[in-house]
Amino acid sequence: MANHGADCDLIIDYFNGHLSREEKAVFEDHLENCAECRAELAEWNGLIEDLPYDSEPVTPPEGMKERVLSAVFAEEEPKQHSASAEPTLIGNAKTNSSSPSKRSSAKWVLPAAAALLLSLGGNAFLYNELQQQSTELTQSQETVDELLQYVTLSPTGESDENPTASASIVRTGSQVNVVINASSLGPLANDEVYQVWLIEGESPKRAGTFIASESGAGAVVFTLDEFNSEQWNQIAISHEPDAQSETPEGEVILASEL
Amino acid sequence: MSGPQDIELYQQVLQRDKNALESLYDRYQKLIYSFSYRMTKDTTLAEEVVQEVFIKLWNSHSSYSEEKGKFSSWLLTMTRNTALDHLRKQSSKPAVEFEERDSLRETAETPSDLLEEKEKKLLIRRSVQKLKKEQRHIIELFYFQGLTHEKISHRTGLPLGTVKGRIRLALKHLKTYIHEEGGKANG
Structure with missing residues (x-):
């Protein structure tokens, strides 16, 4: 200065x-x-x-238009499930509203997500489907991969980073995958990780662990044995000291009701 | 420019017309992406900037009116501010000097390139190229990288008290060259 x-x-x-x-x-x-x-x-x-x-003219990466526009329009998708339970774990979790004045919380960090899906042997078809479905989530039930639920997670604190994330719960054959895309995450130190939790009643269940890229983007795919929309009432992401936490020990940074 | 004017599209966007937003996107995606990439030097970050700009546009987080000048300038200002926000979050990372010659280069012209925009690019690029190397450098650090006063001083080796004068001088020359080049193009 x-x-x-x-x-x-x-x-x-x-x-x-x-x-x-x-x-x-x-x-x-x-x-x-x-x-x-x-x-x-x-x-x-x-x-x-x-x-x-x-500025040297640069061709935008392939698929950017679809990604950007679906993120923009995802903002106004109505919430698909009315909240059936009060948030229990995160007292100050804000329910994501579709108010147009609210800052985006649905960012598709697809380059990272795509790389991750591919690296996990996941399928690129799912990735493409997700892009296409993100603006018509509730209607798309008849595809090979079925999107069961899509929510955007809202920041629970007042951090400078203003993190955003979306969660897609997708049925792929007999499995159910939870796909998280997050961005504007703060930096991690040493062994720190971001941990996704699915919360049933008052019991959080680990649902994927990930770290952020240098640009603050992160993504994870987590497979569930089964998914019953009545079972879970909240999804949250916390900042954990390491990848071993069985219950949230760090600060919950993002959450949404399911 | 063919098709509806920016302001008409913007007004339709305010009415939640998705097609209008898409038209604005098609019209400006390349310029905004190129500018964001120039500033961030990172394709993922540049895409995030573009996305944030259009989310802001769609959700009317900041509103445009004709008194604010040209729509494109307003959109570019929003782009620069958004990119600066992202750069600040990244500021702990070691900076990499941007060499324009090494950047992703796109030579193929797309039909959607507006003639007006192409002429403008040519004019500006010619003018910038006429600047001395150290003048281009200080504009790069000051404008495109949006560095702090102190970092500009450090990176250029100029005393803090000299930085502003050098920026002013570089911009003064740039203005002169733009004027000269513009005169040539029109005459």
Whole structure:
């Protein structure tokens, strides 16, 4: 942080969003009295007319449009099951609403998910199906892989990271897979992991463990012997000290009712 | 530009018209993705930025009006801010110097490239190329990487008190070149 005199020097960090709330307030007060900074800032904001066009044109990755649009429109899918039970494990878990003003919690981090599915010997068909079904979840019951339930998990705390995740419960033949896609996860230290839990009554059951990529994305596929939608009332993701926790020991960061 | 104007599409988006959002997506995906990639140098991160921008657009987290200037500029500002947010989250990672020559390169033109946008790109790129290397470098660090004042100083070896002046100078030259190149193109 530059701090060697005049408030004018804060302008670079202000423009690039590096100031703390207090520093930002100081600079904004300063702006009201400094015509030079106002002019400079206006000029810098005006660069958006030109400089982005200096970017080398890059072809977006295959399937990006489908992924992005399904994530965008997934926002307004109605919740598929009315909550049948009060959250028990996570007192402050917020039920995900489909309010359009709510920040996205349905992000498809599909490159990571695809790699994971493939690496697990899972099937790419499932991956494609998921993309296609994500905007018409409740209707798609007649495919080879059947989507039983899709929920978006809401952050339970006020972390800076603002993590998001979605959970798809998919019947593949005689098995049921829980597919989690998460993004904007915070960094992990040492043996720390993210752990998915399915909660029955007050008993959490481990349902997949994963770590986040450098960009904060994570995904996991977990196979259940059977899935009865009445059985589970909540799905949650916690930040665990290691991959051994039998019950949540760390902070629950995301949760949704089922 | 053919088809509906951006503002018309945006107004339809406010009415929850998915086709209008898709049209805006088709129109801007490449520009926004290229800009996000330029800033983040990471294909996954760039895609996340694009996704977040369109989620914000769909959910009207920030609203556009014509007084705010061109729609494309507003969308690009949102893109830059979103990319900066992602970069800040990543800031613990060691920075890798971006060499444009090493970047993913796309030479094939797609029919959806708007003529106006192509001309603009050409104009801007020519102008940026006319800058001295150190001027391009400081714009890269300041604008595309969105580094802190201190990091720019560290990376360029310039004293803190000199950084802003150098940014100003580089941008002044850029403006002159854009003006000259624009004059050539129009004359």
